[in-house]
Amino acid sequence: MGTPSASSSTPVVIRISPMAHVAVGFLTLALLSLVLAGPGWFALLLVIPVVLSTIVVRYRTTADADTVTARTLLGSETVRWDDIDGLRFGRRVWALARRRDGSELSLPAVTFATLPQLTAASCGRVPNPYQ
Template structure:
């Protein structure tokens, strides 16, 4: 069993989060309840670090900040490309699961990670 291929947001996305935290810090230091403002950059950092897509032997897992959803290979009917290049898994139950972080430009890497289980659909013109 091979380890899953992970598609994640670049860690350089944490730099603006750090800048945001530094900008919020003077306001947050005014009183005790304004310290809650620091939860905003913490939440954004959690989103950057957690969200992504894992492709493994058992299927494709879409990870969000507070949960994840795995679509097994036997449940997968295909892939839909959204209007902005985002990817959606279409299941045999006619539901769709958005793949975070993965875009249409990542289709060759996604197909390679699937081990031949996914075909690359034609890109819209």
């Protein structure tokens, strides 16, 4: 019985892969060619990679036995597992948590492949599709 309580006290953090920074680096190189060839105000285009890198660092879903927290660029929202009716995958890449009141919450970085981590963190409230 000590094992479930130990795992429930440690939250699981699901993040965007840090390898996404490599793609942002290539985008930066492409934008640099525009900045260096164009007028001076084209330097404002370099804000785009900064914002994208900030998104990669900031977006995440943190889950424990009682709650799940979706963190976005400008804030975060915490919901109790009891208030979640289920998860679904629509046209978006990330999972959507369907609340009992009918609203939905996007869970950043939660994909079909990371559902086993969410299953462990939620103490089985999210079913594991691989079992």
